[in-house]
Amino acid sequence: MMNKLEPAVRADGLTVVRGSRTVLNGLEFTVPRGQVTGLLGPSGCGKSTLMRAIVGTQAHVTGTLDVLGRAAGHPRLRSAVGYVTQAPSVYTDLTARQNLDYYASVLGLTRAARREHVNRALTDVDLVSHADSLAGNLSGGQRGRVSLAVALLGEPELLVLDEPTVGLDPVLRRDLWQLFHRLADERGATVLISSHVMDEAERCHRLLLMREGGILADDTPDGLRESTGSATVEEAFLHLVDAANAGSDHRTNVVTLPDTRQEQAK
Numbered sequence: 734m735m736n737k738l739e740p741a742v743r744a745d746g747l748t749v750v751r752g753s754r755t756v757l758n759g760l761e762f763t764v765p766r767g768q769v770t771g772l773l774g775p776s777g778c779g780k781s782t783l784m785r786a787i788v789g790t791q792a793h794v795t796g797t798l799d800v801l802g803r804a805a806g807h808p809r810l811r812s813a814v815g816y817v818t819q820a821p822s823v824y825t826d827l828t829a830r831q832n833l834d835y836y837a838s839v840l841g842l843t844r845a846a847r848r849e850h851v852n853r854a855l856t857d858v859d860l861v862s863h864a865d866s867l868a869g870n871l872s873g874g875q876r877g878r879v880s881l882a883v884a885l886l887g888e889p890e891l892l893v894l895d896e897p898t899v900g901l902d903p904v905l906r907r908d909l910w911q912l913f914h915r916l917a918d919e920r921g922a923t924v925l926i927s928s929h930v931m932d933e934a935e936r937c938h939r940l941l942l943m944r945e946g947g948i949l950a951d952d953t954p955d956g957l958r959e960s961t962g963s964a965t966v967e968e969a970f971l972h973l974v975d976a977a978n979a980g981s982d983h984r985t986n987v988v989t990l991p992d993t994r995q996e997q998a999k
């Protein structure tokens with residue numbers, strides 16, 4: 734669908750207005766292909782809004798936003814982009830397998846391909862033993878994993894996951910992070926994951942740190958720690974927030990501050 738060297742997502746001057754508020758303010762960034770990129774920042778900074786813009790469900794988007802070489806929301810992107818919202822979107826009166834089978838048929842997979850894709854997605858999210866339980870009888874975390882399995886059907890090139898690990902126990906969180914890396918390393922998928930848990934940032938190849946509708950930094954976890962002289966990504970984030978508040982220009986390689994657009998300092 735696109736040149737492999739092109740980033741999976743490219744934004745320039747991306748602005749989103751919700752109600753009377755400018756929620757995203759002139760963002761400029763790229764998301765590299767085949768890597769796990771974390772979108773991190775405090776509650777309300779605009780992570781979900783950005784993800785909605787990328788998958789094409791957000792209104793009042795201006796500026797440039799290209800996804801897999803096409804304008805975000807292009808109909809041809811529907812089967813190439815998997816999206817998991819914060820609230821699990823599954824039919825509670827169907828079993829996990831029936832949910833997956835239904836969504837696989839919507840994707841137009843043949844019966845044989847459906848069986849293969851459904852079994853693989855159930856295995857990926859470790860739900861084989863609950864495949865025939867009604868989704869309504871599953872725990873919140875298990876329903877979330879059914880939603881994730883739905884997004885994996887059809888092997889999308891880009892997976893956009895809005896806080897997929899919230900409320901999960903440490904073992905499941907670790908297993909899901911291993912899955913995200915397998916998807917990138919073995920299947921070449923691009924994975925964009927939002928979280929406000931900074932320790933998850935350490936597990937990403939790259940990070941987009943957000944604050945108040947702007948990108949505060951775009952770097953690797955190592956790059957962020959080194960450039961700020963911090964021991965952890967959380968410490969680096971706090972350092973960058975303090976620097977932004979002080980109006981300082983001490984940043985990593987990119988940055989769009991909330992109020993003042995500044996040039997990339999690569």
Ligand SMILES: Nc1ncnc2c1ncn2[C@@H]1O[C@H](COP(=O)(O)OP(=O)(O)OP(=O)(O)O)[C@@H](O)[C@H]1O
Pocket residue numbers: 751752753754756774775776777778779780781782783929
């Ligand atoms: N329908 C709306 N009208 C006006 N403002 C909105 C609307 N929906 C969200 N917002 C505002 O947009 C901002 C960004 O919201 P968003 O849900 O993108 O944040 P977030 O970083 O994903 O937060 P969280 O981590 O809590 O999910 C928030 O300040 C929120 O109050």
